[in-house]
Amino acid sequence: xxxxxxxxxxxxxxxxxxxxxxxxxxxxxxxxxxxxxxxxxxxxxxxxxxxxxxxxxxxxxxxxxxxxxxxxxxxxxxxxxxxxxxxxxxxxxxxxxxxxxxxxxxxxxxxxxxxxxxxxxxxxxxxxxxxxxxxxxxxxxxxxxxxxxxxxxxxxxxxxxxxxxxxxxxxxxxxxxxxxxxxxxxxxxxxxxxxxxxxxxxxxxxxxxxxxxxxxxxxxxxxxxxxxxxxxxxxxxxxxxxxxxxxxxxxxxxxxxxxxxxxxxxxxxxxxxxxxxxxxxxxxxxxxxxxxxxxxxxxxxxxxxxxxxxxxxxxxxxxxxxxxxxxxxxxxxxxxxxxxxxxxxxx
Amino acid sequence: xxxxxxxxxxxxxxxxxxxxxxxxxxxxxxxxxxxxxxxxxxxxxxxxxxxxxxxxxxxxxxxxxxxxxxxxxxxxxxxxxxxxxxxxxxxxxxxxxxxxxxxxxxxxxxxxxxxxxxxxxxxxxxxxxxxxxxxxxxxxxxxxxxxxxxxxxxxxxxxxxxxxxxxxxxxxxxxxxxxxxxxxxxxxxxxxxxxxxxxxxxxxxxxxxxxxxxxxxxxxxxxxxxxxxxxxxxxxxxxxxxxxxxxxxxxxxxxxxxxxxxxxxxxxxxxxxxxxxxxxxxxxxxxxxxxxxxxxxxxxxxxxxxxxxxxxxxxxxxxxxxxxxxxxxxxxxxxxxxxxxxxxxxx
Numbered sequence: 001x002x003x004x005x006x007x008x009x010x011x012x013x014x015x016x017x018x019x020x021x022x023x024x025x026x027x028x029x030x031x032x033x034x035x036x037x038x039x040x041x042x043x044x045x046x047x048x049x050x051x052x053x054x055x056x057x058x059x060x061x062x063x064x065x066x067x068x069x070x071x072x073x074x075x076x077x078x079x080x081x082x083x084x085x086x087x088x089x090x091x092x093x094x095x096x097x098x099x100x101x102x103x104x105x106x107x108x109x110x111x112x113x114x115x116x117x118x119x120x121x122x123x124x125x126x127x128x129x130x131x132x133x134x135x136x137x138x139x140x141x142x143x144x145x146x147x148x149x150x151x152x153x154x155x156x157x158x159x160x161x162x163x164x165x166x167x168x169x170x171x172x173x174x175x176x177x178x179x180x181x182x183x184x185x186x187x188x189x190x191x192x193x194x195x196x197x198x199x200x201x202x203x204x205x206x207x208x209x210x211x212x213x214x215x216x217x218x219x220x221x222x223x224x225x226x227x228x229x230x231x232x233x234x235x236x237x238x239x240x241x242x243x244x245x246x247x248x249x250x251x252x253x254x255x256x257x258x259x260x261x262x263x264x265x266x267x268x269x270x271x272x273x274x275x276x277x278x279x280x281x282x283x284x285x286x287x288x289x290x291x292x293x294x295x296x297x298x299x300x301x302x303x304x305x306x307x308x309x310x311x312x313x314x315x316x317x318x319x320x321x322x323x324x325x326x327x328x329x330x331x332x333x334x335x336x337x338x339x340x341x342x343x344x345x346x347x
Numbered sequence: 348x349x350x351x352x353x354x355x356x357x358x359x360x361x362x363x364x365x366x367x368x369x370x371x372x373x374x375x376x377x378x379x380x381x382x383x384x385x386x387x388x389x390x391x392x393x394x395x396x397x398x399x400x401x402x403x404x405x406x407x408x409x410x411x412x413x414x415x416x417x418x419x420x421x422x423x424x425x426x427x428x429x430x431x432x433x434x435x436x437x438x439x440x441x442x443x444x445x446x447x448x449x450x451x452x453x454x455x456x457x458x459x460x461x462x463x464x465x466x467x468x469x470x471x472x473x474x475x476x477x478x479x480x481x482x483x484x485x486x487x488x489x490x491x492x493x494x495x496x497x498x499x500x501x502x503x504x505x506x507x508x509x510x511x512x513x514x515x516x517x518x519x520x521x522x523x524x525x526x527x528x529x530x531x532x533x534x535x536x537x538x539x540x541x542x543x544x545x546x547x548x549x550x551x552x553x554x555x556x557x558x559x560x561x562x563x564x565x566x567x568x569x570x571x572x573x574x575x576x577x578x579x580x581x582x583x584x585x586x587x588x589x590x591x592x593x594x595x596x597x598x599x600x601x602x603x604x605x606x607x608x609x610x611x612x613x614x615x616x617x618x619x620x621x622x623x624x625x626x627x628x629x630x631x632x633x634x635x636x637x638x639x640x641x642x643x644x645x646x647x648x649x650x651x652x653x654x655x656x657x658x659x660x661x662x663x664x665x666x667x668x669x670x671x672x673x674x675x676x677x678x679x680x681x682x683x684x685x686x687x688x689x690x691x692x693x694x
Contacts, residue, residue, distance in 0.1 A: 255619060255620060255679070256620065258619045259618060259619035259620040259682075262617040262618060262619050263614050263617060263618055265613075265617055266612075266613035266614045266615075266616055266617030266618065267610050267613045267614060268613075269613055269617075270609040270610060270612055270613030270616075271606060271609060271610055271613065272602060272605045272606035272609050273602060273603065273606040332602065335606075
C-alpha cells in the first residue's frame with residue numbers, strides 16, 4: 001500500500017498530507033549547478049552505495065532509479081505523485097532517485113543539492129515524517145562527509161535553505177475558504193509567520209481543486225522542531241477558519257450547497273470531455289460534500305478523492321491507459337476514468 | 348389523452364405543434380374593450396348557448412368555464428398549456444372559456460374579440476387544425492350574427508386581424524440554430540414573408556428552451572390556405588436549416604455535443620435547485636440528444652420532453668404539488684419533479 005492510499009481522518013480530511021524535505025550536500029563536491037557529469041556520477045554512486053550498505057536492512061532495499069533511464073512521462077507521473085520536484089525533471093546532469101516501496105521516503109540525488117531526502121505521511125503527521133527523514137539522514141551521515149558549518153548549520157546550494165536545510169509542509173484542502181473569498185486575507189497574513197503558501201506542485205504552480213501547500217520559508221537560526229511547531233500552529237488556525245466557514249455553509253446555505261455538490265456529481269458521473277482543472281474543481285466539491293455528509297457512498301465503496309485527483313493528472317492518466325495521449329484524448333480518458341471510478345451515491 | 352400527449356414524429360420533433368386561431372365578433376355588440384359588464388354576460392350567454400345547442404353532439408358537450416370562478420393559478424396553468432392567451436388572464440370584463448375534453452379546441456369569449464376559436468394539433472398539422480376550427484366556426488355562424496364585411500372580411504377589434512381573422516402558427520424547437528447563432532439571421536429574413544417569430548407564450552414572451560412560435564402577420568387580402576401554405580413553406584425551410592446544422596454538429600463535433608448533452612442530463616438528474624429558464628435550456632438539450640440518438644432511454648420509458656417542459660412551468664408545478672409555492676420552493680419542487688420524471692439512460 002502506498003502512503004497516500006492509507007485512511008486519512010485528520011481534521012475531516014482538510015489536511016491531506018505532511019511532508020519533510022532535508023537538503024544535504026557532500027563537502028568535497030561542487031553544488032549540482034557547477035558539477036561535471038563525471039562528478040555527478042561519482043556523487044550518485046557514493047550516495048546510493050551509502051544507502052545500499054545501510055545498517056537498516058529495509059532502507060538498504062530502497063529502489064534506485066537512474067533518471068536518465070526512464071521516460072519523460074514516468075518522470076512527470078512521479079512529480080504528479082509528489083515523489084520528485086518539478087525541477088528534478090529537467091535533469092541537466094546525471095541524477096538518480098532512491099525510493100522506498102510505499103513511496104513515503106525518497107532521496108533525489110543531484111537535484112538543487114546533492115541530497116534531497118523527502119518523507120511523506122498522510123494527514124497531520126509532520127513529526128513522524130521528520131523522524132523517518134532523520135533516520136535516513138543518520139544512515140547517510142554515518143557514511144558520508146556532509147557539508148556542515150558549526151555556526152551556520154547545513155550548507156546548501158540556495159542560501160534560503162542554509163541552516164537546518166529542512167522544509168516542512170502540509171498539503172491542505174480549503175474549498176470553503178477559497179469559494180467564499182476569505183482565503184486571500186489569510187494568505188496575506190501568513191508571510192508574517194515566516195510561512196508561504198503555494199499550489200499543489202510547489203513553487204509557481206497553480207492551486208487546483210482548492211489544494212494548497214503551506215510551508216516554512218526560514219531555515220536559519222531556528223530548530224526543526226520550532227519550524228514544525230510554528231507551521232502546525234498556523235495551519236491549525238487556518239483549519240479552524242475553514243471549519244467555521246464549512247459549518248456556516250451547512251447552517252445557512254445548506255440547500256444551495258447541496259445543489260452545488262449534486263450538480264458537480266451529476267456532471268462528473270456523465271461527462272464525456274473533462275479538462276484537468278475542471279475535474280479538480282468538481283472533485284474538490286465532491287470531497288467537501290462527502291466530508292460534510294451532504295452526499296454518501298456505500299461504506300464498502302469508500303473513495304479516496306485525493307488519490308483520484310492524482311490519477312487524473314496528465315502523466316498518471318497516460319500511465320493508467322498504457323499509452324501516450326494528446327490533450328484532447330486525455331480529456332476524454334479523464335472523463336471515462338472518473339465516470340467509472342466515482343461510486344454511486346446512496347440517498 | 349390530451350392532444351399534446353400524442354406521439355409526435357414530425358420532422359424529428361422539431362415541429363412541436365400547429366395552432367389555428369380564428370377571431371370573430373357579434374355584429375350587434377361593442378368590441379370587448381368597450382363592452383359593459385351586462386353586455387359581456389349577454390355575449391357569453393349567446394355564444395355558449397350556440398355551442399350547447401350545436402348540431403354536433405361532441406361539440407355541444409364542450410365544457411364551459413366561467414373565468415371569474417377559477418383561481419389565478421388555474422388561469423396561469425391554462426396559459427402555460429397554451430389553452431388561453433396571456434391577455435385573457437387579466438380579465439377586465441366577464442369572460443368565459445369553452446374547452447374540448449382533449450384541450451385541442453377552445454373558445455375564448457370576450458378576449459380581444461368576442462370569439463377566439465383556437466385549434467391545436469401535435470406536429471405539422473395546420474390543415475387538420477384549420478378544419479377543426481372551421482367546424483366550430485360553422486356551428487357558431489349557423490346560429491350567430493357575426494360581423495362580416497363583403498369587401499374586408501371578418502371585422503375584428505384589432506385592424507391586424509381584419510380579413511380572414513385567422514392566425515396560423517407552428518411551435519418549433521430550434522436548438523441547433525439558436526446555439527450556433529444562425530437563428531438571428533433567419534429571423535431577420537422572416538419579416539419579408541409577412542411572418543413573425545415569438546417566444547413560447549406569444550407576443551412579448553421570451554424564447555425559452557429554444558422553442559419559438561412562427562406565425563402569419565397578414566390577414567387581409569389573402570385566403571386562409573395561402574397563409575398556411577406560405578407559413579408552412581417558410582417553416583419547412585427553417586427546419587431544413589435546423590437539420591443541416593444538427594447533422595453538422597453530429598458529423599463534426601459529435602464528442603463535444605455528446606459531452607454537452609450528457610452534462611445537461613447529469614445536472615438534471617442530480618440538481619436540487621432548478622430555476623425555470625435553466626430547466627428549459629437543459630431539457631432542450633435532452634430533447635435534441637434523444638432526437639439525434641446521442642442518448643437513449645428504454646423504449647417503455649419514452650418521455651415527452653415538451654410535456655415535461657409544460658409540467659415544470661410555475662403554475663402547472665403548483666397544481667401538481669397541490670399547493671401554492673413561492674419562487675424558492677418552486678425551484679426545489681421543479682428539481683425534485685425532474686429528478687423523479689427523467690428516465691434513466693441506457694448505454
